[in-house]
Amino acid sequence: MAVYKKKVKDAAEGEDGSHDARRSRTRQALIEAALDLLGEDRTFSSLSLREVTKAAGVVPAAFYRHFRGMDSLGLELVDESFRALRAQMREVRGKPLPAEQLIRNSMELYIHYVREQERYFRFAIREFFSGATNTKLAIRNELRFFVSELATDLALLVVDRRATSADLQMMAQLIVNNMVMVTEQILELPAGRPEEDQLLVDLATKQMRVIFLGVGVWKQTSREKPAA
Amino acid sequence: MAVYKKKVKDAAEGEDGSHDARRSRTRQALIEAALDLLGEDRTFSSLSLREVTKAAGVVPAAFYRHFRGMDSLGLELVDESFRALRAQMREVRGKPLPAEQLIRNSMELYIHYVREQERYFRFAIREFFSGATNTKLAIRNELRFFVSELATDLALLVVDRRATSADLQMMAQLIVNNMVMVTEQILELPAGRPEEDQLLVDLATKQMRVIFLGVGVWKQTSREKPAA
DNA sequence: TGTACATCAGTGAACGCGCGTTCACTGATGTAC
DNA sequence: TGTACATCAGTGAACGCGCGTTCACTGATGTAC
Helix, strand or coil, X not given: CCCCCCCCCCCCCCCCCCHHHHHHHHHHHHHHHHHHHCCCCCXXXXXXXXXXXXXXXXXXXXXXXXXXXXXXXXXXXXXXXXXXXXXXXXXXXXXXXXXXXXXXXXXXXXXXXXXXXXXXXXXXXXHHHHCCHHHHHHHHHHHHHHHXXXXXXXXXHCHHHCCCHHHHHHHHHHHHHHHXXXXXXXXXXXXXXXXXXXXXXXXXXXXXXXXXXXXXXXXXXXXXXXXX | CCCCCCCCCCCCCCCCCCHHHHHHHHHHHHXXXXXXXXXXXXXXXXXXXXXXXXXXXXXXXXXXXXXXXXXXXXXXXXXXXXXXXXXXXXXXXXXXXXXXXXXXXXXXXXXXXXXXXXXXXXXXXXXXXXXXXXXXXXXXXXXXXXXXXXXXXXXXXCHHHCCCHHHHHHHHHHHHHHHHHHHHHHHHCCCCCHHHHHHHHHHHHHHHHHHHHHHHHHHHHCCCCCCC
16 A cells, blocks of 8 residues: 655644645534534434534534544534633633632633633533533533642642541532533623623632631631541 | 223322232333433433333333433433422521621532432433433523522522622523532442532532622622623 | 465445434314304 | 223334445555656
């Protein structure tokens, strides 16, 4: 079999008519088509391969040049969804502020980000609760990662209270749990109503404050030995 | 058109071969079949009418004697799911205990109940995040109802701290939010491992305790005027 | 630079299948008298 | 009690449709020399 040196073309990829460019353009079109089809009522598992290829402007058979099947496209979407979110989180964690401001600021940033990336979040939250096992596991791992990172951050905030590592995880999970539900609530609000988004930011900020207040007084009141 | 006196047969319904009995037996078989088919990976919207009738042991056309279509079966399932849950909640609220015990006890009761009614909860939680608009709205209303009831209960617990009604709603929602996520976590645990269920009860109880601690000190620290 | 050949993304037709819905029907149960 | 008729849950066949997947193909791009 003949093996050729492959011309590397990092720059300007996707802009010319090369094989590679065409390939990645179609691939991206399939991804975009799937995200766009996940409108108000649709689950990823209710999308048909033919539907996606039609929306992407290619023939059904072309799909197989890019993905093994719909499952494999699903995993790609999980990956794309969280790659950006992880970056976003890293940025937020980078700049510590006075805690009071930090909660509201982070919440505003997050909700704004969800709005911006609505399609990804809609996909991820639906798959988390009702997706195929593979996709579900992938998303759960991502969430676990956030919980761990958050637990590390909490250790700094409540360091002098000697909370156990299990306690920190427990609190971090509580926070992430509420963030998931807040995310669902944003996605249900019709877009383009900034006042309503702001009400939700206020609400969620207060909820986080309640949690942090609880975290703050945790050790003082729970010195009792753990339940059997 | 001829109108007959209809023989009322409340007792022994479903046990004989009467028209009414046969009717309700088949209807119930369709409901059970749908719930059973909602196994590990399936969404309600991915069930086909033919699949449900097949599992129920009737011919596809028979479905229409009982429901207008799958949507209408879906709404029936929401109704069944929450009718029982509401009753359960009423019972729990009936017997106040010392708060510390109350949290753990309620949590144990709830998680046990979810286990017992797994099929209904699996259905409800999936539909809430990814269902058809109708079903979703129905479930959201049920949740709103729980939040309101809980807010009323919280008013009694924190009555002397003069929390506003909006604050009580906010806290109640925080609690319900976490309960939804806890429910998802139970459903993901393989059934029949009581030790793991117990670990989840411990975890969730601690989380609730954090929230209640936060609620307890809320007014003391948030006397600042609300954010713009 | 020019030519002959290789690669491979996308095409278009075809397949068998399960789907939702319709319809005239059957036969057991229920009612009138 | 006995007969003739009404009701209606469930049947079975049929329909047109969109589905996932396969296959040999086309034609533009890429490579060797």
